[in-house]
Amino acid sequence: MHPSIIKGIQYLQGGNTEEAISLLEHAIVENRYLWDAYYYLSKAYLEHTKDSQSQEDLRKSLQALHTLEHLNPHYFPQKVGVLKKELEASFAKMGLTMADEVGIAQSAINGDPTEANAHSRLAHLLGEGPGTRIMRFQKIVETDPANILALSQLARAYSETNDLLMAQKLYQKILFHALGLHLTETFWEHEPMERIQEAVRWWSDQEGQGFHAEKESMELIFSFHSLSKIFSQQGELKKAAILFAGAIDLAINLGALTVLQHLFNDFLDLCIQSGQYTLARNRLAFLEKEVDQSNQEKLLDPLLVSLVRSHQQEETS
Structure with missing residues (x-):
């Protein structure tokens, strides 16, 4: 902390x-x-x-x-x-009332029907289920296909219905529209980690100059991680590890590592299963540098750390 x-x-x-x-x-x-x-x-x-x-x-x-x-x-x-x-x-x-949050959200939507933040807030306040949210955010995407926030909310809703194939397509669209990453089979054959790192650096520089909102950056981190989980479930462990590393790298560049640090054991385990030891060592070194010793002991499984450190296989991250 x-x-x-x-x-x-x-x-x-x-x-x-x-x-x-x-x-x-x-x-x-x-x-x-x-x-x-x-x-x-x-x-x-x-x-x-x-x-x-x-x-x-x-x-x-x-x-x-x-x-x-x-x-x-x-x-x-x-x-x-x-x-x-x-x-x-x-x-x-004090004789006051808290603002009518539903009314505020609806007013924002009336002003801009593609305002995904307001739609997300309203859906949350109304307790909408995934089916209703799919219809809500699909309308936004039809008007604004590159709306990262709407695509992310749509992907989450499809995930809740266990339609992981559609969720995967939507998360991949987010990475394409935000970072220019087109995750075809060809992409994975030619230095995918380096290309992701380059895109992440570009996004981070853009955010630092005020071109991206914090919410968009958060959804991008979430998209990397969610896509990693989907690939992992499909048995594509190497791809999953690379995408997880992308989420961590973006969080690091944005100073938002706290978002993912509680998931670091999952990342290490995934890297071990997929043989991506260099990926794990590089990110582990950064975590150990940025997080104090007492919190490291709470966050990290010593067995996983030992396995990563003891492995001598060298790979390109």
Whole structure:
């Protein structure tokens, strides 16, 4: 966990909400993919409201929570749900009501029918099943075939119906539209890892210049990983390992390794099964450099690490 988040939590637990807010906001400035920072920032503003009675602080708490849900809708749903109820109660005490989220999402869709973020939010709020979401996002893709967010949501919905072939096609479309990667058999025959790395570097440079939104980058990481899982289920372990490495490399380049680090054992296991030891060693070295020793012990299976390190086979990653 980022040092500023750790200190921020300590200040929050000690009742010093102002210092907590300052540290957590600093962490987000350094890395906007630190999900824990948004969560605890929301809690810190909410706690600060109890003393300040400030409506602005309350709205900042809600904004931090909304940002977290927008960037990572899968972040500890129970914790987020509890915090949201606390926010609702605080709004009520001040004689206020939280904004009508359904109405806001619908209004955004009315303004731009291809606004996939708003569609995703509305589908979540309405509890739509995969069939309804397929119809919803298919309409967007028909109008905007290169809409990464809509393609990703469509692929997820098909995955939920166990139509993995359609999901695979959609995830491959995402990599094609976003990165220019056309995953034909010819692609896999000519240095696929190098081509993925080149595309990942290009995307990361573009995002750094403000050409891509964080949400698109997150969906691209997710697409690499989801496609890796599909190939793995098909027995295409080498391809799966390369795609998983692509997800990790993109996360590293964007400073978003926290998104995938809990899956690192899966990556190591996949590399071992497919004989991609160099892929594993290279990414393992980066993880060990970026993550402190105590967290490494929590994240990494020592047996898998030992197998990767002891293997002498040299391959080109």
